[in-house]
Amino acid sequence: MKILILNGPNLNLLGVREKSIYGSQSFEDYFKQLKAEFEAIELEYYQSNHEGALIDKIHEVGFSYDGIVFNAGAYTHTSVALADAISAVNTPVIEVHLSNVHKREAFRHKSFISPVCKGVIAGFGMDSYRLGIQHFIQTK
Template identity: 50%
Template sequence: MSIPVFVLNGPNLNMLGRREPGIYGTSTLAEIGAQAREAGERLGLSVDFRQSNHEGQLVDWIHEAFEAAKGIVINPGAYTHTSIALHDALRAVALPTIELHLSNVFAREAFRHHSYVSPAATGVICGFGPRGYVLALEAIRPLVAS
């Protein structure tokens, strides 16, 4: 039986493949989602891959994960640097959580160096492009196996 994991994606990630390909690459979110589901299957994880441009929707999905998933991988996008609501939701559900970013946020603008999500996450993966999703699933697997 597969272990359910939510993979949540925040604002503007629906524009991947077109948005600043020099930073984010040319893969679309649909392509990344297919790779994540494939990796999840290999790892014994059932990947529920979602994206929203709305902070409240992401909070609702985090709350839903409390009952429906064993862990969360989240690419909060720009909400990383602004959302106390995502931080509080992740703390409330207390599930193993991997924060994920396609780019190396620490090599970018100074305002991207602070994350409100990191203190509520088990770990952070950044700078590996789309491969980061597979790395995040590999990292979360042992955390949700018990």
């Protein structure tokens, strides 16, 4: 089983930025924990601050991987292009957010990618990624 964790803009700053919202752990450290917990599956991680690079990655893995766990960051609320990329591939995508976006600013309540994702996990901090991975394992 192959699963991609895909992170969008500013998520390279996890552990440093707005710790009261996003926590103090870097994603790289958390990813090491995930790889140890799910050693029976092939986990890949990719992060970009650039919309086109995220689209390219979705296209690259979207016909051969078993799942994508995707935190699109702010692009969640702005990108029709990412929604189109998800729609264009066969690999199912789960949208994740560390914070509960519905408890935050009103502009964060609208997701362009939710309608084309298999599901949404929000508000569980870093654990949101683990929950997405577990879903793919359980439904394989």
